[in-house]
Amino acid sequence: MNRKLLSIMTLALLVASVSFAAAPGAADTYKSKCATCHGPDGKGATAIGKSMKIRDLSSAEVQKQSDADLEKIISDGKGKMPAYKTKLSVADVSSLVAFIRGLAKH
Numbered sequence: 108m109n110r111k112l113l114s115i116m117t118l119a120l121l122v123a124s125v126s127f128a129a130a131p132g133a134a135d136t137y138k139s140k141c142a143t144c145h146g147p148d149g150k151g152a153t154a155i156g157k158s159m160k161i162r163d164l165s166s167a168e169v170q171k172q173s174d175a176d177l178e179k180i181i182s183d184g185k186g187k188m189p190a191y192k193t194k195l196s197v198a199d200v201s202s203l204v205a206f207i208r209g210l211a212k213h
Contacts, residue, residue, distance in 0.1 A: 133202035140191065141203070149210040159187055165210040177204045 138147070144155045149164030151157070162169055169177075181200045184190035191200065 133199075133206035136195065136199055136203060137206050140195070144188075149207065164207050170208070170211045174201075174204050177207060 137145075142153075144153060144159065144161055145151055145164055146153045146156055151161035151163055155161075172180075178200050180188070181195070181203055182190060182192040195203070
């Protein structure tokens, strides 16, 4: 393997490990703040999620939104979803966005 390819692969693994490092905290935050409505898998298949017609967080429709769009929705709320800007730090919100991105892979 040439050095350039090895460097690129090493960088990709490092970036992936940093993203997943935030996931345990984000998973706890998701469970405590989001799962009641969105469900543990983000599908929105809870009683509340079904009654409010919550979109599947792993869907292409949600996943195509930018990180900034998702951060804004989490921070400011949307429709009946409450705002979390006073309850979560900017880092927590960013970690939740990364967690939501991971839902598309399951």
